[in-house]
Amino acid sequence: MFRKLPTAWLQLRHQKVRLLVALSGVIFSVVIVFMQLGIRDALFNSSVRFHEGLQGDCFLISPRSTSLIAMQSFPERRLLQPLAFDEVQFVSPIYLGFAQWKNPETRDYWRNIFIIGIDLRHQPVDFSNVIENLDQLKIPDQVLFDQDSRSEFGPIASDFQQGKVIQTEVGNQGSNRKVKVVGLFKLGTSFGSDGNLLTSHLNFLRIFNNRQKGFIDVGLIKLKPGTDVKKFTDRLSKYLPKDVKIMSKQEFIEFEKNYWQSSTAIGFIFNLGVALGIIVGIVVVYQILYTNVSEHLSQYATLKAIGYRHNYLLSMVLQQAFFIAVLGYIPGLLITVIQYEFTKKATLLPVIMTSERALFVFFATLAMCFLSGMTAVHKLKAADPADIF
Amino acid sequence: MESVISIRSLNHYFGKDPLKKQVLFDINLDVHAGEIIILTGPSGSGKTTLLSLIGGLRSVQEGRLRSMEYELHRANEEKLVQVRRHIGYIFQAHNLLPFMTVQQNVQMSIELHQNFCLKEARKKSEAILTEVGLGERIHYYPNNLSGGQKQRVAIARALVNHPKLVLADEPTAALDSKSGRDVVNLMQRLAKEQGCTILLVTHDNRILDIADRIIHMEDGQLR
Numbered sequence: 001m002f003r004k005l006p007t008a009w010l011q012l013r014h015q016k017v018r019l020l021v022a023l024s025g026v027i028f029s030v031v032i033v034f035m036q037l038g039i040r041d042a043l044f045n046s047s048v049r050f051h052e053g054l055q056g057d058c059f060l061i062s063p064r065s066t067s068l069i070a071m072q073s074f075p076e077r078r079l080l081q082p083l084a085f086d087e088v089q090f091v092s093p094i095y096l097g098f099a100q101w102k103n104p105e106t107r108d109y110w111r112n113i114f115i116i117g118i119d120l121r122h123q124p125v126d127f128s129n130v131i132e133n134l135d136q137l138k139i140p141d142q143v144l145f146d147q148d149s150r151s152e153f154g155p156i157a158s159d160f161q162q163g164k165v166i167q168t169e170v171g172n173q174g175s176n177r178k179v180k181v182v183g184l185f186k187l188g189t190s191f192g193s194d195g196n197l198l199t200s201h202l203n204f205l206r207i208f209n210n211r212q213k214g215f216i217d218v219g220l221i222k223l224k225p226g227t228d229v230k231k232f233t234d235r236l237s238k239y240l241p242k243d244v245k246i247m248s249k250q251e252f253i254e255f256e257k258n259y260w261q262s263s264t265a266i267g268f269i270f271n272l273g274v275a276l277g278i279i280v281g282i283v284v285v286y287q288i289l290y291t292n293v294s295e296h297l298s299q300y301a302t303l304k305a306i307g308y309r310h311n312y313l314l315s316m317v318l319q320q321a322f323f324i325a326v327l328g329y330i331p332g333l334l335i336t337v338i339q340y341e342f343t344k345k346a347t348l349l350p351v352i353m354t355s356e357r358a359l360f361v362f363f364a365t366l367a368m369c370f371l372s373g374m375t376a377v378h379k380l381k382a383a384d385p386a387d388i389f
Numbered sequence: 390m391e392s393v394i395s396i397r398s399l400n401h402y403f404g405k406d407p408l409k410k411q412v413l414f415d416i417n418l419d420v421h422a423g424e425i426i427i428l429t430g431p432s433g434s435g436k437t438t439l440l441s442l443i444g445g446l447r448s449v450q451e452g453r454l455r456s457m458e459y460e461l462h463r464a465n466e467e468k469l470v471q472v473r474r475h476i477g478y479i480f481q482a483h484n485l486l487p488f489m490t491v492q493q494n495v496q497m498s499i500e501l502h503q504n505f506c507l508k509e510a511r512k513k514s515e516a517i518l519t520e521v522g523l524g525e526r527i528h529y530y531p532n533n534l535s536g537g538q539k540q541r542v543a544i545a546r547a548l549v550n551h552p553k554l555v556l557a558d559e560p561t562a563a564l565d566s567k568s569g570r571d572v573v574n575l576m577q578r579l580a581k582e583q584g585c586t587i588l589l590v591t592h593d594n595r596i597l598d599i600a601d602r603i604i605h606m607e608d609g610q611l612r
């Protein structure tokens with residue numbers, strides 16, 4: 001057996017309070033980084049859940065549209081033109097808009113809700129529970145309510161499940177319209193919308209009665225099975241004038257994510273949060289390792305005097321950095337998993353731990369502690385074995 | 390007789406040019422295997438400086454200094470490390486590692502040598518600690534021991550590898566006369582058993598009797 005004494009660990013463990021401070025620093029920054037990344041990714045994912053539920057291969061939007069919350073409408077006849085192509089199975093218009101929803105419970109509380117209007121002849125969307133309820137939307141002023149909407153809209157989902165009749169008003173620029181909730185579906189909130197309603201395009205236009213006829217927000221194109229989507233979008237781009245933008249489904253998703261990532265402060269703010277978390281970690285770990293070295297210079301000098309090489313001392317400090325990283329990461333991960341649950345309940349954002357993110361943060365923690373260790377070892381030069389006699 | 394230490398025309402300076410100050414002047418000394426030599430002299434005369442040069446803790450600037458088989462003038466760091474590994478040091482402050490038990494402190498010395506094996510290292514450290522009278526306390530931490538006991542651990546750590554040369558700088562200064570006496574007796578006994586050479590710096594006149602030879606140093610020169 002060739003097992004040497006774990007000098008680095010024995011020294012680190014000797015001062016329990018200091019070790020705990022170092023670990024709390026790492027835990028703190030691990031949790032901060034996890035939260036920032038978790039919420040950021042949840043934002044990006046939730047902002048495209050709508051897109052992911054769309055049952056089309058190819059989409060038209062106005063070139064002036066920047067994201068779901070800022071759509072410009074465009075003429076519906078642009079969507080009819082692609083019907084000239086053999087590959088097209090069907091096309092379907094989608095109407096989008098924000099209106100005010102009156103909380104049926106408190107009555108004087110109004111809040112913006114996102115309304116999706118679809119053409120019932122096709123099944124352009126596939127959110128959970130939508131298909132079985134579609135028929136009900138043929139009746140005027142009936143809507144489906146997103147059960148994952150924020151609670152400020154009222155206890156709609158639970159009331160509905162108890163069989164209560166839910167009637168309220170939806171307001172748009174001064175004109176209010178009575179609507180009845182006839183079913184629930186699942187889409188979920190995103191940074192842009194706190195709650196969602198789904199209805200037929202006819203009902204949509206009843207609510208938004210000031211909208212110009214013949215203008216839509218998204219044009220959905222379903223292609224026949226086996227069609228090369230890429231080739232088709234290229235051909236369609238040449239065919240249609242430049243007043244519409246043509247995208248594959250994946251491009252449409254990236255388009256939305258990209259808006260939040262680069263055209264808003266949100267991406268920047270989250271990256272800043274991550275950077276701050278890492279800086280706090282580096283500073284705390286550096287501070288701890290540095291004091292550890294400078295207070296124990298005579299111990300290091302003794303080790304040198306009895307014949308240990310400088311590299312041995314270096315590896316002691318770096319090993320300590322490694323222990324701090326691993327011992328801080330593990331509780332940090334556990335706390336984060338609990339925090340994610342709370343955040344999910346509080347924000348209804350799909351904040352979940354993924355193995356890629358867990359690994360990424362683990363390596364970031366290692367790098368962070370290693371960097372602090374590399375900075376702290378400079379102090380080791382002051383460990384002079386001649387000083388101890 | 391073979392000499393363990395051989396010093397010729399050794400000079401040593403501290404500080405840089407205009408403040409450069411010479412502290413060792415033309416030192417010549419031969420120490421033979423198995424000798425116990427005591428080095429005395431007033432404070433500031435350069436005893437510690439000489440000891441640290443012999444022990445490879447400082448680089449030799451001028452003159453020749455051979456410590457065992459190592460020529461130390463212009464020696465690189467790696468050579469100094471090798472010298473240090475072949476010397477047993479006993480410091481005035483015991484310099485034990487407070488985060489390790491007494492046995493682990495001794496083991497740190499054993500681990501420096503190749504072909505070490507954990508089981509053997511444990512046995513060896515236990516044996517030497519028993520010899521210095523601490524067999525019952527091998528799992529104590531240094532802070533729970535008296536000054537004399539700590540110094541005995543330091544002796545155990547210095548001698549466990551059977552070094553050819555032991556350097557001790559005022560090992561009894563921090564001890565009362567009884568434990569001081571015990572400590573030097575112990576050093577003398579173990580050194581004779583192992584046949585090692587001891588160079589000991591002290592101000593303590595009561596322990597001069599263990600010496601084979603006494604050297605006096607004054608103002609950086611040997612008398």
Ligand SMILES: Nc1ncnc2c1ncn2[C@@H]1O[C@H](COP(=O)(O)OP(=O)(O)OP(=O)(O)O)[C@@H](O)[C@H]1O
Binds near residue numbers: 430433435436437
């Ligand atoms: N690192 C240093 N830098 C500059 N001068 C030093 C240094 N170490 C020692 N000196 C000086 O060198 C001279 C010799 O010091 P040294 O420690 O060798 O004396 P000493 O004989 O061991 O004294 P003491 O009996 O007090 O331990 C002293 O004048 C001291 O001030």
Ligand SMILES: [Mg+2]
Binds near residue numbers: 436
């Ligand atoms: Mg001295």
